[in-house]
Amino acid sequence: xxxxxxxxxxxxxxxxxxxxxxxxxxxxxxxxxxxxxxxxxxxxxxxxxx
Amino acid sequence: xxxxxxxxxxxxxxxxxxxxxxxxxxxxxxxxxxxxxxxxxxxxxxxxxxxxxxxxxxxxxxxxxxxxxxxxxxxxxxxxxxxxxxxxxxxxxxxxxxxxxxxxxxxxxxxxxxxxxxxxxxxxxxxxxxxxxxxxxxxxxxxxxxxxxxxxxxxxxxxxxxxxxxxxxxxxxxxxxxxxxxxxxxxxxxxxxxxxxxxxxxxxxxxxxxxxxxxxxxxxxxxxxxxxxxxxxxxxxxxxxxxxxxxxxxxxxxxxxxxxxxxxxxxxxxxxxxxxxxxxxxxxxxxxxxxxxxxxxxxxxxxxxxxxxxxxxxxxxxxxxxxxxxx
Amino acid sequence: xxxxxxxxxxxxxxxxxxxxxxxxxxxxxxxxxxxxxxxxxxxxxxxxxxxxxxxxxxxxxxxxxxxxxxxxxxxxxxxxxxxxxxxxxxxxxxxxxxxxxxxxxxxxxxxxxxxxxxxxxxxxxxxxxxxxxxxxxxxxxxxxxxxxxxxxxxxxxxxxxxxxxxxxxxxxxxxxxxxxxxxxxxxxxxxxxxxxxxxxxxxxxxxxxxxxxxxxx
Numbered sequence: 001x002x003x004x005x006x007x008x009x010x011x012x013x014x015x016x017x018x019x020x021x022x023x024x025x026x027x028x029x030x031x032x033x034x035x036x037x038x039x040x041x042x043x044x045x046x047x048x049x050x
Numbered sequence: 051x052x053x054x055x056x057x058x059x060x061x062x063x064x065x066x067x068x069x070x071x072x073x074x075x076x077x078x079x080x081x082x083x084x085x086x087x088x089x090x091x092x093x094x095x096x097x098x099x100x101x102x103x104x105x106x107x108x109x110x111x112x113x114x115x116x117x118x119x120x121x122x123x124x125x126x127x128x129x130x131x132x133x134x135x136x137x138x139x140x141x142x143x144x145x146x147x148x149x150x151x152x153x154x155x156x157x158x159x160x161x162x163x164x165x166x167x168x169x170x171x172x173x174x175x176x177x178x179x180x181x182x183x184x185x186x187x188x189x190x191x192x193x194x195x196x197x198x199x200x201x202x203x204x205x206x207x208x209x210x211x212x213x214x215x216x217x218x219x220x221x222x223x224x225x226x227x228x229x230x231x232x233x234x235x236x237x238x239x240x241x242x243x244x245x246x247x248x249x250x251x252x253x254x255x256x257x258x259x260x261x262x263x264x265x266x267x268x269x270x271x272x273x274x275x276x277x278x279x280x281x282x283x284x285x286x287x288x289x290x291x292x293x294x295x296x297x298x299x300x301x302x303x304x305x306x307x308x309x310x311x312x313x314x315x316x317x318x319x320x321x322x323x324x325x326x327x328x329x330x331x332x333x334x335x336x337x338x339x340x341x342x343x344x345x346x347x348x349x350x351x352x353x354x355x356x357x358x359x360x361x362x363x364x365x366x367x368x369x370x371x372x373x374x375x376x377x
Numbered sequence: 378x379x380x381x382x383x384x385x386x387x388x389x390x391x392x393x394x395x396x397x398x399x400x401x402x403x404x405x406x407x408x409x410x411x412x413x414x415x416x417x418x419x420x421x422x423x424x425x426x427x428x429x430x431x432x433x434x435x436x437x438x439x440x441x442x443x444x445x446x447x448x449x450x451x452x453x454x455x456x457x458x459x460x461x462x463x464x465x466x467x468x469x470x471x472x473x474x475x476x477x478x479x480x481x482x483x484x485x486x487x488x489x490x491x492x493x494x495x496x497x498x499x500x501x502x503x504x505x506x507x508x509x510x511x512x513x514x515x516x517x518x519x520x521x522x523x524x525x526x527x528x529x530x531x532x533x534x535x536x537x538x539x540x541x542x543x544x545x546x547x548x549x550x551x552x553x554x555x556x557x558x559x560x561x562x563x564x565x566x567x568x569x570x571x572x573x574x575x576x577x578x579x580x581x582x583x584x585x586x587x588x589x590x591x592x593x594x
Contacts, residue, residue, distance in 0.1 A: 001094050005293035007279060012308050014285050018295040022477065030481055033425035034362040040423065041069040058412055058581045061494065062419060065584075070418035075428070079435035083474055087439050090473075091466035098456060098465075099524040135544045143539040150541025157544040256552025258530075263549065266531040275528045282532060291525050294469075297518070299476050299511060327539035342504035345492035355586055359488040364585035367421040 099278075099291045104247070104261060107270045108238035109215060115238060116217045116231045117207050118268040122166045123227075124200045127267040130162035136263070137161070143328040145320055150328070158259060166264045170246045171230055174237050181233045184226035191225065199225040215239060282307050302337070306330045408579050415578075421585055426489075429482035430577075436475035437570065441563060443468040448559045452522055472514060479507065491583050499576040506569045513566055516558035519548055 005016045015023075108115040121127040125139070133140030134151050135158040142151030168185075175182040188196065206219040216232060237243050247261040265271045272281065280286040287304035290296035311318035312326040321329040344350050354360060361368055393399060446464045447455060455461035483503070486492075492500035515533075519526050530548045537543035547553055 001294055002097065002099075002292040004278065014279075014308075016279065016289055016293075016296070018290070018293050019288060019298050019301075022295045022298050022473070023301075026477055026481060029477075030426075030484055033429070033481070033485075034359065036425050038423045038425055057495075058579070061581060061584075066420040067417040068420045068422075069416060070422060071416065072414065072431075076431055076435065079428070079432045080438060083432060083435040083471075083478075084439055087436075087443075087467055087471045087474060090470035091463060094466070094470070095462065096466040096469040097523075097525065098462070098521075101522065101524050101527050132538075135538060151539050151543075153541045154544040158547060256555070257547075257550045259547060259549040262527060262531055265527070271528065271531065274524070280525070280528050286532070295473060297514065299480065299514075325539070327536040331536055331540045338504070338508055341507075342501045344487070345497035345500055351490065351492070354488050354490040357488065360490070360586050363424040363426050363485070363489060364421050366423050367585040367587075 094294075097291045097294045102265065102271050102274065103241065104238050104243045104265060105241040107265060107268060108235055108243070111268075111270045112212050112215055112217050112235055112239075113207060113210050114269050116210070116235055117204070118264070119167055119231060119234055120200060120204055120207065120227070121267065122162045122264075123168075124197075124204070125163060127162055129160060129263040129267050143325040145325055145328055145332070148328070148332070160260065160263060162263070162267075165260055166247070166267075167230070167234060170237060170243055171234055173246060174233055174242070178233065180229060184229035184233075187226040188230060195225070199223070199227050203227045203231075283313075303330070303334055306333060408575065412581070413575075413578050419582065419584070422582055426485040427582075429478050429485055433475060433478040433482050434570065434574075436471055436478055437566070439471040440468060440475055441567075443471055444559065444563070452520060452555060456522070472517070476510070476514070479510065483507065489583065490586055493583050493586075494580070496576075496580055496583055499573065499580070502569060502573045502576065506566065506573060509562065509566055509569060513558065513562040516554045516562060519554040520551065520558050522551065 005018055008015050008017070008020060104115075118127060122130055125131065129136060131140045133142035134156055135154065136156065137160065138156055142149065144151070168189075171181060171185055175185055191199075202222050203219070203224045206222055206224070207217075210217050210219045212218075215235075217235060219228070234243070237246075243264075244261060247264060248255050248258060250260065275281050275286070276284070278291050279289045280291070282304070285301075285304050285308060287307075288296045288298055288300045306312055307326060307330065311321045312330060313323055315323055317323065340347065340350070443464050447461070447468060450458075450461060455465035486500065486503070515529075518529050519533075533548045534543060537546055537548055
């Protein structure tokens with residue numbers, strides 16, 4: 001990991017592959033969190049809050 | 051004042067509640083994140099590029115070292131002409147009447163000429179009579195004479211040659227400068243200047259202001275940094291050495307350094323490349339305050355209602371309503 | 378949840394002069410145990426987006442634990458020892474994970490408009506935590522005692538000096554940056570995070586955005 005990294009140059013944006021992976025990964029993770037099914041609690045519901 | 055406990059009960063009145071184990075969730079999170087961090091640490095390690103010493107600098111680029119030292123003597127280096135908090139030579143950055151650099155005075159006094167050149171040479175002349183007499187000549191000369199020597203030497207340095215680590219310039223009238231500079235270079239190459247600038251006559255020290263300012267005045271450190279994309283105009287603030295991710299959360303802060311008006315000398319509304327540091331800090335302070343105050347800012351606080359991301363997050367809540375709407 | 382003194386004896390007057398009693402009563406009113414550690418949540422807490430907050434806390438725990446080990450052996454240890462380098466790596470990646478999850482938590486809370494119904498202060502404390510965390514990380518990068526630290530220091534000083542704070546916050550002064558990083562700022566972050574969690578538990582999670590008003594039971 002000590003070798004120099006590649007940089008992407010797009011207009012005025014200049015970003016390293018590593019940073020792009022982190023940011024891109026975050027967007028993907030957020031999207032997955034939005035759509036992935038969330039485990040529902042097993043057992044009876046506790047009913048309404050009185 | 052209504053208590054929050056009672057208010058929460060009222061807030062959730064009629065809301066369907068389900069079991070949810072927060073503590074188990076915390077322990078699962080600790081295990082999961084711990085595992086991720088452990089794997090990354092074992093497989094990828096972490097960056098550690100060795101620091102540059104003044105000795106490295108003086109050995110790798112003696113001409114740049116001598117040029118920088120000459121600039122210090124001439125009061126022409128970045129630190130010598132900086133202004134507060136190191137001295138009062140330069141005006142510092144300002145935007146109209148806003149000039150915070152001047153508000154607190156010269157609280158970290160650094161006299162570049164004496165700190166980086168004269169005092170180290172005085173110490174080095176302890177048992178070196180040639181150096182001692184060169185120093186006496188220098189300090190006895192008028193400032194006009196010193197300026198003449200400095201100008202001539204500075205003009206000759208770009209064409210200097212390096213032999214066995216020593217710097218040689220074309221013949222000229224430089225007074226005691228060549229003797230002074232070659233001694234300073236020798237001390238630096240041996241590692242003595244690293245010690246002298248940090249210790250500063252003491253023994254214990256944790257303040258690296260002087261050696262860092264001196265190295266920053268030269269081009270060697272900056273050249274290495276540019277190769278590693280760490281410099282400001284290359285989005286350097288968010289970059290790291292090697293292939294490691296950097297401080298990606300600084301993306302917005304470093305972005306401003308790449309765009310007008312902060313890239314141009316004419317700029318806009320008094321903001322330009324020469325007061326970019328001040329302008330950008332003011333801008334980022336305002337933006338951070340705006341982020342904190344989002345709940346109070348119209349449009350910014352309404353965007354979440356307009357973008358249906360929340361409909362995905364709360365789809366259990368909206369689903370029966372959609373069904374009801376269809377019937 | 379007593380409104381009387383816990384000891385046997387005559388009942389004190391309604392407006393008790395006991396600070397201890399009044400403090401206990403205030404805590405009981407604002408954050409009773411079953412709100413601090415509830416075992417139920419509204420049914421609409423059913424998205425992975427809700428998990429980013431606790432995962433951020435988990436990352437912070439690992440940052441602090443690895444940081445404690447690094448602090449114990451001193452700032453030079455990780456340069457000279459393989460075990461030290463491992464703990465530095467643990468610290469480095471925990472910090473990356475901390476910021477990743479904190480920002481994801483911020484995105485989630487923004488799109489949920491989590492500041493509604495009296496929760497504006499919770500959001501604001503969150504932004505303050507973000508800013509103080511950035512400052513803490515910054516002092517950490519300055520404490521590395523390697524090339525990265527040197528260059529960051531030399532450049533950052535210009536921004537600090539331009540803003541006038543360079544006098545009080547000298548990024549070239551390793552001793553100051555290190556002390557801030559290992560003690561003062563972590564204490565600050567911890568206090569703010571505890572405050573943030575208490576505020577969330579006091580009010581409970583916010584309800585879904587509902588233009589029609591009301592909540593389905």
